[in-house]
Amino acid sequence: MIKLKNIRMQYEDNGTKIEALKLKELQIKDEKHVAFIGSSGCGKTTLFNLISGMITPTEGSVEVQDVELTSLTEQERDLFRANHIGYIFQDFNLFPEFTVLQNVVLPMAFSKRYTKKEMNELAEDILKKVGMDGKLNQKVKTLSGGERQRVAIARSIVNKPNVILADEPTGNLDYKNGAKIMELIKQMALDEKATLVVITHNNSQLDMFDEVINIEELNEAIK
Numbered sequence: 001m002i003k004l005k006n007i008r009m010q011y012e013d014n015g016t017k018i019e020a021l022k023l024k025e026l027q028i029k030d031e032k033h034v035a036f037i038g039s040s041g042c043g044k045t046t047l048f049n050l051i052s053g054m055i056t057p058t059e060g061s062v063e064v065q066d067v068e069l070t071s072l073t074e075q076e077r078d079l080f081r082a083n084h085i086g087y088i089f090q091d092f093n094l095f096p097e098f099t100v101l102q103n104v105v106l107p108m109a110f111s112k113r114y115t116k117k118e119m120n121e122l123a124e125d126i127l128k129k130v131g132m133d134g135k136l137n138q139k140v141k142t143l144s145g146g147e148r149q150r151v152a153i154a155r156s157i158v159n160k161p162n163v164i165l166a167d168e169p170t171g172n173l174d175y176k177n178g179a180k181i182m183e184l185i186k187q188m189a190l191d192e193k194a195t196l197v198v199i200t201h202n203n204s205q206l207d208m209f210d211e212v213i214n215i216e217e218l219n220e221a222i223k
């Protein structure tokens, strides 16, 4: 379960305070597939960063899998994220000079749960599922956008996270490949019994989800 309560997120930029997000309550039950929508700047990525513990709110409570993230240290939140959250970033965040396989092994190395052999086996397994097994040792900088997207998905899922956060995972893809990638993410979430939250601007994908939440309507900071 994901539970956010009485959230206020205020960024500070060169002494200027920016009220990015204010919301009373947001709950997502385990194994649900939820879409976040809303116009640019309404706070969608900010919410993902709160749920993944990348940032902590100025005020309020963020509970994920019964853990109150605001009471953890930054190091504890990093470990929590490595063990429980699969985050597909808006801009992928892959390491261009590393190979496909190295990029997928990396988060597992961080969580320290597996031997080197296990990590390689798990990574190869998941890369096969996303159709990237032919390019294991190719550097990410030589891949196409869609291929990078598939590596980012493989990396986010390889640790068997309880929660998958996908920030516009099909934003840079054509309609056909976008639909394929969404199907892939959904199937992975089903296989792993993970909660899935996807930020999307693509209305044609919305009926794949149990629930659609408009963050623009929820965010009192922009009203």
Ligand SMILES: Nc1ncnc2c1ncn2[C@@H]1O[C@H](COP(=O)(O)OP(=O)(O)OP(=O)(O)O)[C@@H](O)[C@H]1O
Binding pocket: 011, 012, 013, 018, 019, 020, 038, 039, 040, 041, 042, 043, 044, 045, 046, 047
């Ligand atoms: N690190 C930061 N410092 C200052 N302001 C920030 C920071 N991150 C986000 N903001 C501001 O907070 C607001 C919400 O940003 P956020 O990235 O959550 O929007 P978004 O809904 O994901 O938009 P998009 O659809 O364009 O990705 C914006 O006004 C943005 O400028």
Ligand SMILES: [Mg+2]
Binding pocket: 044, 045, 046, 090, 167
């Ligand atoms: Mg965003």
